[in-house]
Amino acid sequence: MAIHGDSGEYEFLIEAVQMSAGVDGMLCEVGLRRGLGTKTIIDAAAPGRIVISIDPFGNIPYVGREYVGLIRLDYTNDMYKQVLSDMSAYVLDKPIEWIPFKMTDHQFFSRYFDGVPLYDFEETVCNKYAMIHLDGPHHYDAIETEFIFFNERMDSGATIVIDDVTEDFIDIAPVNQLFECNGWRLVKQGSKKNIYVKY
Numbered sequence: 001m002a003i004h005g006d007s008g009e010y011e012f013l014i015e016a017v018q019m020s021a022g023v024d025g026m027l028c029e030v031g032l033r034r035g036l037g038t039k040t041i042i043d044a045a046a047p048g049r050i051v052i053s054i055d056p057f058g059n060i061p062y063v064g065r066e067y068v069g070l071i072r073l074d075y076t077n078d079m080y081k082q083v084l085s086d087m088s089a090y091v092l093d094k095p096i097e098w099i100p101f102k103m104t105d106h107q108f109f110s111r112y113f114d115g116v117p118l119y120d121f122e123e124t125v126c127n128k129y130a131m132i133h134l135d136g137p138h139h140y141d142a143i144e145t146e147f148i149f150f151n152e153r154m155d156s157g158a159t160i161v162i163d164d165v166t167e168d169f170i171d172i173a174p175v176n177q178l179f180e181c182n183g184w185r186l187v188k189q190g191s192k193k194n195i196y197v198k199y
């Protein structure tokens with residue numbers, strides 16, 4: 001079964017997972033779609049890592065390109081059923097727990113402000129993140145909100161990858177400034193994705 005993506009430079013996700021290998025916390029993708037970003041993160045993750053994906057689907061209005069504004073694409077609830085089936089089958093024999101959250105980034109941030117409950121013989125709560133792929137709404141305000149939430153929950157050495165960093169999607173300069181002013185360094189600049197590291 002093929003798990004599809006809609007972008008390029010997926011190897012940046014592998015690099016970001018490897019760079020943050022010694023950092024405590026979950027690995028997370030915002031914007032799951034058909035699953036290739038999350039699958040790539042799962043493939044690169046060490047056994048025992050928790051990988052989560054946040055995506056509301058439901059064909060709600062979405063900013064895919066900053067200068068275009070809100071539109072509806074094909075991120076439907078049927079797409080959700082398909083990706084849930086594909087990804088569940090994919091991860092079944094892997095030593096990784098994958099947890100999808102069918103909600104917007106905003107909903108996740110308010111509902112899981114104090115952490116994500118995890119169940120493995122015992123109940124624990126994790127409120128740390130080691131690596132994030134930001135590939136949901138592509139506009140400055142959304143990325144700033146996401147950055148503020150995750151930055152507070154990430155330790156030194158953690159990584160964030162942003163997708164669609166070219167000017168036909170977003171003006172990336174203020175995003176770079178936001179990261180640099182808050183203790184992050186742009187360590188790899190691609191033609192689709194950027195990798196930032198917290199120092």
Ligand SMILES: C[S@@+](CC[C@H](N)C(=O)[O-])C[C@H]1O[C@@H](n2cnc3c(N)ncnc32)[C@H](O)[C@@H]1O
Pocket residue numbers: 004005006007029030031032033034035036037038054055056057062075103104105106135136137
């Ligand atoms: C560009 S696609 C993600 C592609 C995927 N990461 C990949 O590599 O194939 C954007 C996704 O963001 C989701 N999305 C839209 N609004 C969102 C929000 N507020 N929070 C999280 N995800 C959102 C859409 O439903 C869609 O599946």
